[in-house]
Amino acid sequence: MLQKKIFSVLVVTFIFVFGLTGVGVAGWGWGSKELDTEKTAVNLTKEVMKGGYKIVTTEELKGWLDQKKAVLIVDTMPYEDSYKKQHVPGAVQLEFPKEEVTKLDDKTKAAFEKMLGPDKGRLIVIYCGFTKCGRSHNGAMWAVKMGYKNVYRYPGGIKAWSEADYPVEKAN
Numbered sequence: 001m002l003q004k005k006i007f008s009v010l011v012v013t014f015i016f017v018f019g020l021t022g023v024g025v026a027g028w029g030w031g032s033k034e035l036d037t038e039k040t041a042v043n044l045t046k047e048v049m050k051g052g053y054k055i056v057t058t059e060e061l062k063g064w065l066d067q068k069k070a071v072l073i074v075d076t077m078p079y080e081d082s083y084k085k086q087h088v089p090g091a092v093q094l095e096f097p098k099e100e101v102t103k104l105d106d107k108t109k110a111a112f113e114k115m116l117g118p119d120k121g122r123l124i125v126i127y128c129g130f131t132k133c134g135r136s137h138n139g140a141m142w143a144v145k146m147g148y149k150n151v152y153r154y155p156g157g158i159k160a161w162s163e164a165d166y167p168v169e170k171a172n
Contacts, residue, residue, distance in 0.1 A: 040131055044155055047134070051141035053151040056125055058160045064123075065089065071123045072116065076135035077158070079171070086168040088127065088154075088161055093171075096128075096138040104142060112139075113146060120147050127154035 048055055056064075064071055065088075073091040075083050083093040094112055104112070116124060124143055128135035140153040162168065 044131060047137045047141075048153070051137055051153070052144040053126075053140040053153050056152040056154050058154075058156050058164050058166070061088070061125060061154055061161075062164070062166055064125075069123065071125055073154075074115065074124065074126045074139055075158070076126060076128045076139045082129065082158065084171040086158060086162065086170060088158065089167060089169045091127075091169070094139070096135040096142075098134045100134060101138045101142070109142075109146075112142065116143060116146070116148060121149050123150045123152075124148055125152045125154050127157045129157045130159040131155045131157070133157060 044055075061073075073088050075087045075091040075093045076096040077083050077087075077093070078095050079093055083091075087093070092115060094108075094115055116122070126136050126139040126143065128139075136153045136155060136157060140151050143151045158168070
């Protein structure tokens, strides 16, 4: 079972990273910075395995929103510097640090749990700025640690969302 999960994570990561870099079948790796791609892919894979959450692509998340799927979207970027300027439509905000957090203070944990709500099976998507940013990893990992079972990290974040020319919201 663990091997199947690891294989699935690797396949999804491979597809995701090649999608991010724009490398097609005809030009696999030529002209791109393969070491950077490899580092990002391996780091993302390790975070997903450690965090116990799933990942969702830009297109999948947009599809869920278009289908009006009941999903809580959490933006983990700073309010003033990012969320206020632009965020995925319907997203709520709770800032997490970039570096992995091994302990949450009681105030942050209580605010996060209140935001996520009592339904531990609720569909939750957590994102930050871009794939290399660790804020979404922290948020998704902590949601799983707090007992939520249907947690997704959206690694492309607001950068991928904007690059896809999908609509954004701004806070007043």
